[in-house]
C-alpha cells in the first residue's frame with residue numbers, strides 16, 4: 659500500500675480515469691488538476707465520493723496555480739495536454755499548454771521536492787521511424803508542435819534532474835485505445851471509422867494495401883505502466899510503452915470484421931500511400947518497470963466493439 663498523495667494533471671481525461679482506481683486500490687489519495695476542457699466531470703464526482711479524490715479545476719498554463727496546488731503531494735503524474743491534431747490547427751495553444759504547462763509542473767515538482775514525476779510522453783517524438791522496433795536511443799525527429807513539445811518537456815525533466823535532483827520517468831505511449839476514448843482521437847479514428855461502416859453492413863475501405871501499421875496498446879496496460887513508473891527503483895529515462903507488435907490496417911480491418919461478426923471483406927482502394935509502420939521495442943519497459951502488456955490487440959478490440 660502506498661498511502662501517498664498523487665498530484666495528477668489531466669487526471670480527468672481518458673487515460674487518467676483508468677489510472678485513478680489503481681491508485682485508490684493501493685491506498686493513495688489523488689489530487690486531480692484539470693481545466694476540464696476534455697475531462698469527465700461526472701466520473702470525477704463519482705470518484706470523489708471515496709473521499710480520496712479531489713478536483714482542482716485549474717489550468718497548467720498558470721504556474722502559480724500549479725505550484726500552490728501541488729503543496730503536500732508526494733508524487734506527480736503529468737498527463738494534461740492538447741492533442742496532436744489540435745496542435746497543428748493552433749501551434750500557439752499547443753506550445754502554451756504542452757510545453758510551458760509542462761515546465762510549470764516540473765518546476766513546481768522540483769521546488770516541492772516530490773519523490774517522482776511520471777510524464778506522459780508520446781512515440782510521436784521519433785517522427786517516421788527508420789527501423790523497427792523503435793528503441794528509446796533511436797534519433798528523435800518530432801514533426802508537429804505537439805511532438806516537439808513532448809520532446810522539449812523530456813529535455814526539461816533532465817534540466818530539473820541536474821538542477822534539483824528531480825527523479826522522473828517519461829513514458830512514450832504508442833497507439834492507445836480502449837473504453838472511454840473520445841471518438842475524435844487521432845490515431846484511433848480509423849478504428850471508429852471501420853466499426854461504424856461495419857455496423858451499417860458496409861466493408862471497411864483501405865487505402866493502398868493496408869500495410870501501414872500501428873502498435874495498438876490497451877489503455878488498461880498504459881495505466882498499469884504509469885502506476886509502475888511512480889515507484890520504479892530506476893528512473894531518469896524515457897521508456898516506450900507499447901506491445902511490441904505492429905498491427906497493419908488490413909489486419910485491424912479483419913480483427914474488427916470478426917469482432918462485429920459481419921460477413922464482408924475489406925475493400926482495397928488502389929492508390930499510392932506512404933507506408934508508415936510502428937512497433938515499440940519494450941525491453942526497457944520490461945527491465946525498468948517489470949512491465950508486460952496483458953491485453954492482446956484481438957481481445958482488446960473485440961471487447962471494445964462489443965461494449966459499444
Ligand SMILES: NC(=O)c1ccc[n+]([C@@H]2O[C@H](COP(=O)([O-])OP(=O)(O)OC[C@H]3O[C@@H](n4cnc5c(N)ncnc54)[C@H](O)[C@@H]3O)[C@@H](O)[C@H]2O)c1
Nearest residue numbers: 668671672673693695696697717718737738739778831834
Ligand atoms: N491517448 C493516446 O493515444 C496518447 C498517446 C500518446 C501520448 N498520450 C498522452 O497521454 C496524456 C493523456 O492523454 P489522454 O488520451 O488521456 O488525453 P485526454 O484529452 O483525454 O486527457 C487530457 C486531460 O488534460 C486536460 N487538460 C487539457 N488542457 C489542460 C490545461 N491547460 N490545464 C489542465 N488540464 C488540461 C483535459 O481536460 C483532459 O482531462 C496526454 O499527455 C497525451 O499527450 C496519449
